[in-house]
Amino acid sequence: MRIETQNSELRRKNIRLAWILGGLALFFMLTSFPFWMNLLNVAGNLSR
Amino acid sequence: MSTTTMTHDEAHHHGAPTGWKRWLYSTNHKDIGTLYLLFALVMLFLGGASAMMIRAELFMPGIQLIDPDLYNNLVTNHALLMIFGAVMPAAAGLANWMIPLMIGAPDMALPRMNNLSFWILPAAATMLILSFVVPFFPGGGTQINTGWTIYPPLSVQVGMSMDFLIFAIHLLGVSSVLASINIIVTLLNMRAPGMTLMKMPMFCWTWLVTAFLLILVVPVLAGGVTMLLFDRHFGTSFFDAAGGGDPVLFQHLFWFFGHPEVYILLLPSIGVLSHVIPTFARKPLFGYRSMVGAMLAVATIGMVVWAHHQYTIGMSLGAVTYFMVGTILISIPVGLMVFNFIATMWRGAMTFETPMLFAVGIILMFTFGGLSGVMLAVVPADMQYHDSMFVVAHFHYVLMPGAVFGLFAGVFYWLPKWTGNMYDERLGKLFFWINVIGFNITFFPQHFLGLAGMPRRIIDYNVMFTEFNVLSSIGAMIFGLSHLLFLYIVIQTIRGGKSLKRSGAKSWEGAKGLEWEVDSPPAFHTWETAPQIK
Numbered sequence: 001m002r003i004e005t006q007n008s009e010l011r012r013k014n015i016r017l018a019w020i021l022g023g024l025a026l027f028f029m030l031t032s033f034p035f036w037m038n039l040l041n042v043a044g045n046l047s048r
Numbered sequence: 049m050s051t052t053t054m055t056h057d058e059a060h061h062h063g064a065p066t067g068w069k070r071w072l073y074s075t076n077h078k079d080i081g082t083l084y085l086l087f088a089l090v091m092l093f094l095g096g097a098s099a100m101m102i103r104a105e106l107f108m109p110g111i112q113l114i115d116p117d118l119y120n121n122l123v124t125n126h127a128l129l130m131i132f133g134a135v136m137p138a139a140a141g142l143a144n145w146m147i148p149l150m151i152g153a154p155d156m157a158l159p160r161m162n163n164l165s166f167w168i169l170p171a172a173a174t175m176l177i178l179s180f181v182v183p184f185f186p187g188g189g190t191q192i193n194t195g196w197t198i199y200p201p202l203s204v205q206v207g208m209s210m211d212f213l214i215f216a217i218h219l220l221g222v223s224s225v226l227a228s229i230n231i232i233v234t235l236l237n238m239r240a241p242g243m244t245l246m247k248m249p250m251f252c253w254t255w256l257v258t259a260f261l262l263i264l265v266v267p268v269l270a271g272g273v274t275m276l277l278f279d280r281h282f283g284t285s286f287f288d289a290a291g292g293g294d295p296v297l298f299q300h301l302f303w304f305f306g307h308p309e310v311y312i313l314l315l316p317s318i319g320v321l322s323h324v325i326p327t328f329a330r331k332p333l334f335g336y337r338s339m340v341g342a343m344l345a346v347a348t349i350g351m352v353v354w355a356h357h358q359y360t361i362g363m364s365l366g367a368v369t370y371f372m373v374g375t376i377l378i379s380i381p382v383g384l385m386v387f388n389f390i391a392t393m394w395r396g397a398m399t400f401e402t403p404m405l406f407a408v409g410i411i412l413m414f415t416f417g418g419l420s421g422v423m424l425a426v427v428p429a430d431m432q433y434h435d436s437m438f439v440v441a442h443f444h445y446v447l448m449p450g451a452v453f454g455l456f457a458g459v460f461y462w463l464p465k466w467t468g469n470m471y472d473e474r475l476g477k478l479f480f481w482i483n484v485i486g487f488n489i490t491f492f493p494q495h496f497l498g499l500a501g502m503p504r505r506i507i508d509y510n511v512m513f514t515e516f517n518v519l520s521s522i523g524a525m526i527f528g529l530s531h532l533l534f535l536y537i538v539i540q541t542i543r544g545g546k547s548l549k550r551s552g553a554k555s556w557e558g559a560k561g562l563e564w565e566v567d568s569p570p571a572f573h574t575w576e577t578a579p580q581i582k
């Protein structure tokens with residue numbers, strides 16, 4: 001279907017960067033809720 | 049520095065595949081861009097239908113046309129369809145079409161993932177629409193009634209429509225994170241030799257920042273709605289005070305996503321303006337570097353001011369002061385962008401084709417919305433304005449010009465490039481004027497309604513608010529229907545009848561950039577050999 005537009009090195013670089021960014025996104029999702037729970041506790045009166 | 053050496057096998061050279069497979073299996077950035085744009089157009093009309101039903105009901109005090117449950121459903125689905133269905137996919141469509149052309153790349157960096165990012169959307173839209181319609185089926189539970197902000201405890205109490213919505217948000221989130229990853233990788237790894245980051249066209253810069261914002265905040269929303277799902281079905285009490293949780297936690301999670309989201313909606317359109325204004329002022333963009341800096345500042349500060357949506361929850365004085373100062377600070381870099389646009393126009397040889405009309409309209413009206421934003425940012429004032437129609441007026445004045453008109457400007461600006469046909473300028477201008485006048489009649493009166501105390505998201509209102517509501521509803525009908533003219537112009541241009549002029553490679557005399565060096569319409573594959581940037 002698709003013509004080869006990337007040599008193998010560029011392809012590897014692209015895929016590596018994509019995984020890094022995907023990992024970043026996953027990290028933000030997984031840490032979001034403990035992070036916020038604790039921020040609320042620490043700040044105490046931030047919420048009410 | 050990234051280098052792009054292309055291996056190009058002549059034997060594989062081909063044009064576009066034919067039939068439905070061309071679209072379903074597409075890995076071509078132009079085709080996927082077209083799909084995104086068409087999808088957005090459909091959603092624009094669905095969301096618009098909801099909005100017109102809302103305004104029809106609000107034409108008069110009392111309850112005439114629809115029942116309160118349906119009204120709440122419409123308020124919720126209007127926002128969700130517009131934000132996630134129309135504006136974000138349309139901006140992604142522009143990105144897909146233009147980024148590879150602008151940076152001299154043969155395609156997006158991850159073409160198959162690109163296909164996936166798009167094709168998740170119809171599935172997500174189905175889930176989203178189901179969340180509005182399942183309650184009409186037997187056993188479908190109560191209608192969704194929370195508004196797009198889905199605050200608990202209400203969102204824990206509504207029926208299964210909320211589960212459809214949560215699933216839809218998950219899918220939409222996956223789609224936009226994948227698209228963002230693709231855009232970032234493309235921009236960082238696929239630029240033509242010699243195109244340094246600081247030589248990159250501004251539209252690319254705005255999307256680079258937008259994509260990072262998306263990766264940072266969408267997963268937090270996904271986390272938030274997942275916790276909601278657990279509270280609904282699996283006995284947790286993240287947001288339930290009775291079980292030791294806190295409903296305000298959800299508000300923090302939501303707005304940590306929600307405030308950056310408004311910049312996600314805004315920035316791609318700022319990118320479009322950064323091309324439209326120089327083209328029609330026939331001058332280079334004023335202050336390229338400061339523009340990049342301002343954008344980074346907006347994105348950074350924008351990540352840490354979310355609680356200005358929650359002043360009324362009773363935060364400590366220190367906390368509200370911090371969020372107030374932070375919020376007001378953002379108007380400095382935003383103001384700088386507006387200043388740069390005006391300085392670009394200063395003493396330029398300006399002409400006012402449709403994209404430029406939209407651009408000038410955006411500058412005037414967006415600035416106005418920014419001013420009401422600063423009013424809302426002031427804590428004691430917001431205690432009065434919060435949850436009133438004034439907020440509705442504010443965000444429509446920033447979002448309609450700041451996001452939607454920017455996308456219209458982009459479509460008119462690039463339609464000749466995409467189709468090879470010049471749209472009918474007379475009709476384009478007519479659309480601009482009807483659209484903009486309709487917009488102002490609709491939303492300007494809502495400032496006064498809000499200041500006088502009319503709450504938002506309520507089906508009925510006191511008779512003292514009648515006149516301005518009548519005006520607003522009349523405006524809304526003009527505004528809503530004007531989009532049929534837009535549809536007509538787009539279809540006419542795509543079909544390219546005899547009455548339309550053909551567009552050369554360079555559709556606009558003042559246009560600059562790599563995208564204007566390829567044919568109009570561009571070949572199926574472009575920049576197979578990367579251009580050299582001096």
Ligand code: HEM
Binds near residue numbers: 417426447
């Ligand atoms: C100078 C810049 C801005 C300031 C100071 C500002 C401030 C505010 C504040 C304080 C609120 C909360 C009002 C309330 O609920 O009581 C608000 C709401 C909102 N703003 Fe802005 N804003 C600014 C720019 C923008 C921009 C650029 C956008 C989008 C492109 C935007 C979109 C929204 C939206 C969608 C809401 C309402 C969300 C909701 O409650 O449903 N604002 N703004």
Ligand SMILES: [Cu+2]
Binds near residue numbers: 306307310354356357
């Ligand atoms: Cu905000």
